[in-house]
Amino acid sequence: MDIINRINSTRYLGREFLTWVWYRSATQNGVFELPDGAVEVWFDARLTLEAQGDIKEQNVIKAESPTETSEAHAALLTGKLVSDARLRVVHGQKQWSFAIKGNTLGISGVKIPALLSREDDDQLYERFMLVEEIEDMVTALYRQFMEIRLDNDLWAPEIQAIRTWVHEVDAD
DSSP states (O other): OOHHHHHHHTTHHHHHHHHHHHHHHHHTTTEEEETTEEEEEEEEEEEEEEOOSSSOOEEEEEESSGGGSHHHHHHHHTTOEEEEEEEEEEETTEEEEEEEETTTOOEEEEEOOOOOOOSHHHHHHHHHHHHHHHHHHHHHHHHHHHHHHTOHHHHHHHHHHHHHHHHHHHHO
């Protein structure tokens, strides 16, 4: 299988990942345990859910807490997955905000924590380090997801818990 076909055949994993992050964020009060310590992950300002298959029906939700809207929950109930989102990540005293695409897991529009350095050269280096730090956290979250996703003994109960959560959220 050539690389383009392989990429196209696994694009759904990014959407599953973002939907899993939503589920875990909602059920764990936003807290994820990563190798470098706990981080909080919240969906912020914009959320796009998309149907699978040939017809690309979308729900774009713009709200302060888009995952709390009835439209977002209704989209989950119809089987849509998160295709794009704006996330807020808090680690210690630092907070990032960024957009992430489900198909590629590409990060854009990163708002980094306030800089501590005073010198221009040091500020540039600090910016690079803060962007690298958020990339590492997203990678660690994805690694955590993939460890569950690739193990059928872990994924089967996880997907059942997600389905139960979707239906319980709707009942509330």
